[in-house]
Amino acid sequence: MSRFVKGISFIGLTIAMFMGTLDSTIVNIALPKIMTYFNASLTDASWVATIYTLALAVFMITGSKIADRYGRKKIMLLGLALFGGFSAACMLANSLTELIVFRFFQGLGGAIITPIVLPMGIEIFGKEKMSKVASVVGAVTALAAAGGPPIGGIILEYASWRWVFGINVPLTIVSFFIAAVWIKESYDETLAGKIDLPGTLLLTLSLGGLTFGLLEGRQYGWNSGIILGSLVVGLLAIILFIFVETRVKNPLLELKLFREKTLTASSFVYFLTGFALVSSTLILNYFLQDVLNYTALHAALIIVPVSLTIMVAMPLGTKLFDQVGAVPVTFIGILTMAISLLLLSFIKTNTPKDVMVVFLIINGIGFGFSSVSLVAFVKHLPKNKSGIGSGIVNAARQIGTCLGIAILVTVLNNNVNTAKQNIHQNATGIINQEKLSPRVKTTARQQFNKVFAISG
Structure with a gap:
C-alpha cells in the first residue's frame, strides 16, 4: 500500500x-x-x-x-x-x-x-x-x-x-x-465460532438499563419505579453477564x-x-x-x-x-x-x-x-x-x-x-413589607404566584 x-x-x-x-x-x-x-x-x-x-x-x-x-x-x-x-x-x-x-x-x-x-x-x-x-x-x-x-x-x-x-x-x-x-x-484472526448471543443480550440489557437509569433519573425521579427497576435490572444483568462469559467457549x-x-x-x-x-x-x-x-x-x-x-x-x-x-x-x-x-x-x-x-x-x-x-x-x-x-x-x-x-x-x-423559591419568598416578603392597600397586596401576590407557577 x-x-x-x-x-x-x-x-x-x-x-x-x-x-x-x-x-x-x-x-x-x-x-x-x-x-x-x-x-x-x-x-x-x-x-x-x-x-x-x-x-x-x-x-x-x-x-x-x-x-x-x-x-x-x-x-x-x-x-x-x-x-x-x-x-x-x-x-x-x-x-x-x-x-x-x-x-x-x-x-x-x-x-x-x-x-x-x-x-x-x-x-x-x-x-x-x-x-x-x-x-x-x-x-x-x-x-x-x-x-x-x-x-x-x-x-x-x-x-x-x-x-x-x-x-x-x-x-x-x-x-x-x-x-x-x-x-x-481485516479481522481478529483469533476469533472463531458463532457470536455469543446470550452474552450480547445480557450486555445490551445491562448497559441499557444502567444508562437509561442514569440519563432519565432526573426526569422520572430517582425514587420512581421505572428508574429503580432499570438500575436494578442493569446491575443484575451485568452480574449474570460476567457469570456467563466465564463459562462460554467464545465469549x-x-x-x-x-x-x-x-x-x-x-x-x-x-x-x-x-x-x-x-x-x-x-x-x-x-x-x-x-x-x-x-x-x-x-x-x-x-x-x-x-x-x-x-x-x-x-x-x-x-x-x-x-x-x-x-x-x-x-x-x-x-x-x-x-x-x-x-x-x-x-x-x-x-x-x-x-x-x-x-x-x-x-x-x-x-x-x-x-x-x-x-x-x-x-x-x-x-x-x-x-x-x-x-x-x-x-x-x-x-x-x-x-x-x-x-x-x-x-x-x-x-x-x-432553590433559587426560584428564594426569589419567590423574597418578592412576597417585599410586598408584605410595603405600605400598600390590602387589595393591591393580594393582587400582587396572586400575580407573583401565577408567574412562578408557569415558569418551569
Whole structure:
C-alpha cells in the first residue's frame, strides 16, 4: 500500500470518528430551537440527545466485537450507511417522535463506526505505528467531543437546526467512498465460532438499563419505579453477564483482557474525561445562553477554546507519553481537568469573558492530556485485540458522560428550583413589607404566584 493510499484511507477513518463523536455533543446546543419548532417540552426534546448517547454506550462493545469477527471493513461500511442515512432522515424529520427514532438508528451507526476506527488505522500503518495512530484517533475524538457546541452554534447562527444533522451527509459519503475503494478488510484472526448471543443480550440489557437509569433519573425521579427497576435490572444483568462469559467457549467480552492493568486504567481515565466533558460543553452552555442570554454563536465562540487547546495539548501529551510514560501524563491531565472544573464553579454573572476563556483553556489542556489514555492501552494489547479494547475504552467514556449528565444536570435543576423559591419568598416578603392597600397586596401576590407557577 503506497503512502498516498495509506494517508487517504486514514483520512476517511478519521472523518468517520469525528462524525460519530461530534454528534454526541453537537445536538445539545440545538435543543432550544428543536423545542420551539416542534412545540415540545424540554423533557421530550432532550430525548433527541439522550437516545444517541444511549445507543453509543450500549452498542459500542458489541459493534466492535462483531467487526472483529466478521470483518471491520464490511461492518464499517454498514455503520456509515446507517449513520449517514439516518442523519439525512433526522434532517428531514416531520415530528419529534420521528426525530427521536431516527436518532436512535443514527446512534447505532455511530456505535459501530467509532470503536473500529482505531484497529483499522493500526491495520493500515502496522503495529510499529500503533502509538501514533492511537494519538491521532484520540486527538480527533477529544476535538470532536469538545467541538460539538461551538460547531453547532455556528451552524445555528447561519442555518436551520436541521443542518446540525445534515452536515454529516456529505462527510459520510466521502468516508464511505474512501473506505469502499482503498481500505482493505481485516479481522481478529483469533476469533472463531458463532457470536455469543446470550452474552450480547445480557450486555445490551445491562448497559441499557444502567444508562437509561442514569440519563432519565432526573426526569422520572430517582425514587420512581421505572428508574429503580432499570438500575436494578442493569446491575443484575451485568452480574449474570460476567457469570456467563466465564463459562462460554467464545465469549463476547474476553474478561481476561482486564488483567492488563493499562486497559482497566485507561477505561477509568476515559470514563472521567466523559464525566468532566459535561461541565464545559453542557452546563456552561446552559449558563451562557439561558442566564447571560448570549446567542448560540456567542456562546460557541466562548467555548471553542476548549477544542483549540485540545488540538495542541493532545499531541504534546503524546510526546511526553513517549518520554516519561502514561502515568505522569494522564495524572497531570486529570489533575488539571479537576482544577479547571473547580475554577469554572466560581463563574458568576459578572465574571469577565476573558476569565471564562482562561478557565476553558485549562480545561482543554487537562482534557487533551487525559485523552492520552487512549494511546496507552494500545501498547499493551495484542494488535488483533485493539478493536475490542477500543470498544471498551470508548464505551467507558460514554457511560461517564451519562453519569455526568445525571449528576450535574440534577444538581443544576435543584439549584434552579432553590433559587426560584428564594426569589419567590423574597418578592412576597417585599410586598408584605410595603405600605400598600390590602387589595393591591393580594393582587400582587396572586400575580407573583401565577408567574412562578408557569415558569418551569
